[in-house]
Amino acid sequence: MPTLVDFATTGAQFEIPEFENPTDAISSVKFSPYSNRLLVASWDKHVYLYEITSGVGTLVNKFEHRAPVLDVCFGKDDDEAFTCGLDWDIRRLDLTTGTQTVLSTHSAPANRLVYSNARSLLVSTSWDSTLHFHSPSADQNPASLTLPSKAFSLSLTATKLVVAMASRALHIYELKNLQLLLSESSATQSAMSTIEAEPWQRRESSLKYMTRAVACMPNDAGYASSSIEGRVAVEWFDPSPDSQARKYAFKCHRQTENGSDTVYPVHALAFHPVHGTFASGGGDGIVAIWDAVGKRRIRQYHKFPASVAAIDFSTDGKFLAVACSPGFEDGKDFVAEGSVSVVIRELGDLETQPKAPR
Template identity: 45%
Template sequence: MMGAVGAGAGRELTSPPPDGISNLRFSNHSDHLLVSSWDSKVRLYDASANTLKGQFEHRGPVLDCCFHDDASGFSASADYTVRRYDFNTGREDILGSHEASVRCVEYSHHTGQVITGSWDKTLRCWDARVLGNKPPVGTYQQPERVYSMSLVFPHLVVATAGRHINVYDLRNMSRPEQERESSLKYQTRCVRCYPNGTGYALSSVEGRVAMEFFDMSEAGQAKKYAFKCHRNSEAGRDTVYPVNAIAFHPIYGTFATGGCDGYVNVWDGNNKKRLYQYSRYPTSIAALSFSRDGRLLAIASSYTFEEGEKPHEPDAIFVRSINEAEVKPKPKVINPAAS
């Protein structure tokens, strides 16, 4: 373990990517962890056994990844391609391509489609069963470059440059169900849907997170709010850090955020409270993912070049065992005198 990090940081995975980690995701079936990196590789780890199970290589930086099943996945790359990997057989296929870097990839188990978002300002859907570089089954123009995507069936939320948010119904992708503007003032970094499918959390470069709801009624929109996080105040001066990552706990619906300050915070969104802050990690938090049962949290400590080229700590992946007290919402205390 690095000297700068306390024992509470979690177990550090061996053989981490040597260059910037763009994303990591736990499998829905095991403690397998899929990791994409700027070193042009996709890696599969067994997070519990702390072993590297395999890796595949693109011709350019890999900007995102997601699982298909427990031993195969999809990746999005700056080489303009979308690829599928089977770590059991060693087979690799190009699923399709865009006209610019592919920033985001998601797989919908309900529709059997792979959805990709690119800096060519399009969203594309691919049939996961069709191998080879085939035309997409659908191409949907976006208002700007795609920065982040998230889906909880039937909703797909797409966040682009220019603070645009498009919400799609996966059962009818012909046009967005909602076209919205971010309620945050600055560039979007991450969007993640609530596990219960009622809305999404959005983070930005100015150290804020917005909690949004799909219900456009007056009552539904009255529930939305935004809050400040990943800020440091010294001598009366605020230092603001981008919030790069959001991950929801699959059981409790609480969520973790990771920022360029190197901190991971856990929040109870319903009660608008911070539940926990972990000890500072060596460098920026680039990505977060809870395991399927919420027992583990994978943390990518990886400099995100928000301050340009400079000396920084090596990239590392920490896997933290989660204590229920860190993620379980605390019951509201009712003051009898106030009732």
């Protein structure tokens, strides 16, 4: 059994046992929307399923793929997952039987996917600059939408889909309009179709350098994005001048070493589902909690064993999963043994709540 570590006055943390960890870099961690089950995708060509309880992370099963897995998410329940990776395929994974079904195939590696349970809609991106849309439970044919550039990150709310791309471009789509187009397309096509959908909004990132991650606020009000140059931006969907005047960006994940400022990429963002605060994880091995509205850092945890590759909150907000993998920020060769880990932070009642204004 892993040992609990007293990590702050309001919480504790533990690691998944090393022999149950991935054996290569971690690309994604995703909690179930329905329980405290956790999926982990890795470059070792496997998806790992864990059951998280207080003080313990238990490996339930692992599922081998043909190539490194770049992203994973749960589907309509705890028995269904979707995966994508370097084999270009979008796959449905039955977590009970292990059966894998290919839903569509991009023309380049598929790097990100998200699932809307309310709309039974799966969205994937690829380095081929397309989105693929699937309605697995509606027996509809998949559809493809061409983007102006390669997508780096995806996030969605109850009503919107945010796509962060190269050249600092962001597209925001309304899910109801996408679903209408998909229904119309499926009715007239017997195979994958190509649709044209104008985004609800086109934006240019507030950050000067390449976008690394994007995460939507749980209240459907806006999103945060991060860059390779140690910055995070917070923006709101409302296009009114007053609302847009609220957007801001700030520096983070920078370390002073030998008298000079070293800047690290911000690899991961995740919003707390209850309090609306958000976590950022960087190449410096640091995870910080931020109050988006109050524009302040709530807390910063001690340095993790390696670069923080991915983070996610459990649906009840009681756990934070942190995936650590060498990120090559230090210029050293990759060594998986002892450097790849999944750390579970058990959150105290006040740990992620916004602080009262000063």
